[in-house]
Amino acid sequence: MSQCDLRVGVVHHLNTKPLIFGLQSLAPALRVRAGAPSQLASWLRAGQLDVALVPVLEYFSRPDYGLIAESAICGDGRVRSVLLFSRVPVERARSVSLDPESLTSNALIKVLCQKRFSIEPTWVARSQNDDPSIVLKRGGSDAAVVIGNAALAMSGRFAYEYDLGQEWWHLTGLPFVFAVWAVRRGAETGDLAEVLRCSLRLGLAHLDLIADEAARSLDLDPTLCRTYLRQMIHYDLTDRAKQGMGLFFKMCAEMGICPSSPPPDLAQWLNPPFGGR
Amino acid sequence: MSQCDLRVGVVHHLNTKPLIFGLQSLAPALRVRAGAPSQLASWLRAGQLDVALVPVLEYFSRPDYGLIAESAICGDGRVRSVLLFSRVPVERARSVSLDPESLTSNALIKVLCQKRFSIEPTWVARSQNDDPSIVLKRGGSDAAVVIGNAALAMSGRFAYEYDLGQEWWHLTGLPFVFAVWAVRRGAETGDLAEVLRCSLRLGLAHLDLIADEAARSLDLDPTLCRTYLRQMIHYDLTDRAKQGMGLFFKMCAEMGICPSSPPPDLAQWLNPPFGGR
Structure with a gap:
């Protein structure tokens, strides 16, 4: 039940707020650090974090990373951001x-x-x-x-x-996955996966509050923020989202944008049901 | 994701607060009603509730009840209340x-x-x-x-x-289960089981806050309340707790305090691993 020493990196953009809404409230001892997606990637790589919401491209490039949660930043069509x-x-x-x-x-x-x-x-x-x-x-x-x-x-x-x-x-015709919760294999994460699940659930119950606060602090239209969080961003790593992620991996690998061998969790999805390579 | 019309009964005692700490915050639309354990039993029986934290004895008596969550009010030794x-x-x-x-x-x-x-x-x-x-x-x-x-x-x-x-x-030598989350079979509970799990998790992260508030409002010693919630009451329906519940059922059934046929979920545990009847 303790994740006292875990260092967790989160993105400071609005789209991430529902994922982390309940994080400190559920696990007050977590050491949470916010940054841009590219910064989080470097911090996790450098061992300054144990778990982070990393750009999916960073996840593609690290065979030593695993996924810790079934939540993610996804879009299924227009995402606006x-x-x-x-x-x-x-x-x-x-x-x-x-x-x-x-x-x-x-x-x-x-x-x-x-x-x-x-x-x-x-x-x-x-x-x-x-x-x-x-x-x-x-x-x-x-x-x-x-x-x-x-x-x-x-x-x-x-x-x-x-x-x-x-x-x-x-x-x-598929969703696009922008960021996933990655953990270095072997890191002891306790029950962080469940904490992340509960955190998202709390966030989903408070989407309007999150949108309105963001609208104020970023000087954006509240309706835009509400629509954005409710309709543009999806937070569940569904099978279709995994399929989209697998296809994006294949294209990136083909074009030399990422290594051609995927991290183990992804490799598993690339074989049936999503077809071999 | 919606449990808008669900009517959920909760006990108004201190021991229940950690179970329901995040309930309204996680699912604002739930219709939560508080009462004494015996009242909740009558309300659920009368169809005035869909789900309730009922006395385990009430659960023993209703073949049409199922368990909805792996959380419960248990003691493993001294409980003080x-x-x-x-x-x-x-x-x-x-x-x-x-x-x-x-x-x-x-x-x-x-x-x-x-x-x-x-x-x-x-x-x-x-x-x-x-x-x-x-x-x-x-x-x-x-x-x-x-x-x-x-x-x-x-x-x-x-x-x-x-x-x-x-x-x-x-x-x-076994834990004792006082109350369980019961649902009438066939009721559509959506993802209430996960909401209850997350609610407990939030409660466990705020035990001291809950204890201190209760101490103030009930005029009890704060240390007593903290010890009570941290050490006396257990909230997980573990295998040992189920074993204790099964044994209590058998004794009650033997003594004619409850019917001799257990509700289906319990029946399942009474056969191996906990031995037949």
């Missing part, structure tokens, strides 16, 4: 700047450019301090991937806007 | 007054009188309005069963005091 803003129709974009906070969405845009938009743009690294609006306006790139709270806030401000969750859905 | 107060050593008691709020503890004292104390007292019904201290002092009976918050408050005020949980333990 993983966007490509563009000054031109995407089919004509010659350069795309990537979000420094992201790993998975940066990989997703690469997959989509090849398999859905049929373009081969130049990839531009953006630094943490670059405002993506300014980068775009100054012509630093034709298009820019923006994720999380920043994407919610920037929506509607550029001529072309593509929702990467929706584009994935058009390509595959 | 199910007491027999007596003016004489119990071996010399000729009359015992029963607690009108109780079903299970009244049955337990009958089992203990026969199998542990070897006495055959007269059973005196006490009404809801009779103060058990006054009944005892005025000689309305030699001894009196008192349960719940009233027992915690009365402790230490009579010459002889017996803890029924401890006496059961001396008799059998």
Whole structure:
């Protein structure tokens, strides 16, 4: 019953709040640390965390990671917080700047450019301090991937806007998994899986409260926040979500974006029922 | 995910608070109603509730009840809130007054009188309005069963005091189950079982808070309340607890206190691993 020494990394975006709503209340002794998805990936890799909500791409790359919970950050169609803003129709974009906070969405845009938009743009690294609006306006790139709270806030401000969750859905008909709870194999997590399940359940019972608080603190429209949490983001790692994750892994592996051998939990799903490799 | 129309009955004693701590917070739409154990039994029987924390004796008597959760009110030795107060050593008691709020503890004292104390007292019904201290002092009976918050408050005020949980333990070496979550078979309970599990988990994370609030509102010693919740009451229906429950059922059935055919869930445990009847 004790997880006193466990260090758990959580994402500081709105989409994560329902997953972690009850976390400290259920397990006051957990050491919870918040960061951007890409930071969490580094911290877990460096051994500064035991468990973290990591970008699914990071999970793909680590054969020593296991999944600890059946909760995740998923979209099934439009997600509204993983966007490509563009000054031109995407089919004509010659350069795309990537979000420094992201790993998975940066990989997703690469997959989509090849398999859905049929373009081969130049990839531009953006630094943490670059405002993506300014980068775009100054012509630093034709298009820019923006994720999380920043994407919610920037929506509607550029001529072309593509929702990467929706584009994935058009390509595959499947949900897209953005982040999963990963644990280094062998770490003693006690009953953290159940704590995470109960935490999500508490969060789902308080979605409106979470949305309204976020709307206030991020200066967003409360209705947008409520719709976002209730309809855009899904928190259960369902079989269809696993199927979407498996397909994304295969595409990333094919394109050399991640290693070609999946972590064990994923390998298991890639064989029946989701077909061999 | 919806249990909007479910009517859930909970006991208003301190021992129940950890089980239901997160209930309304996890499922705001549940219609929760509190009462004495014996009241909950009548309400569930009358169809005024769908699920209730009922006295285990009531559960024994209803072949149409199922168990909905692996949480319960159990003791493993001394419980402090199910007491027999007596003016004489119990071996010399000729009359015992029963607690009108109780079903299970009244049955337990009958089992203990026969199998542990070897006495055959007269059973005196006490009404809801009779103060058990006054009944005892005025000689309305030699001894009196008192349960719940009233027992915690009365402790230490009579010459002889017996803890029924401890006496059961001396008799059998097993835990005693006082109350279980029962549901009428066929009732649609959605994911209430998981809600109850998460509710208990939240309660266990807040035992000190619950104890301190109860100490204030019931004017009891905070240390007593903390010890009571942390050490006296157990909330998991473990295999040993089920074994204790099965043995109590057999004794009650033998003595004609309950029907001789157990409800289906219990019947299952009475066969191996706990031995046939």
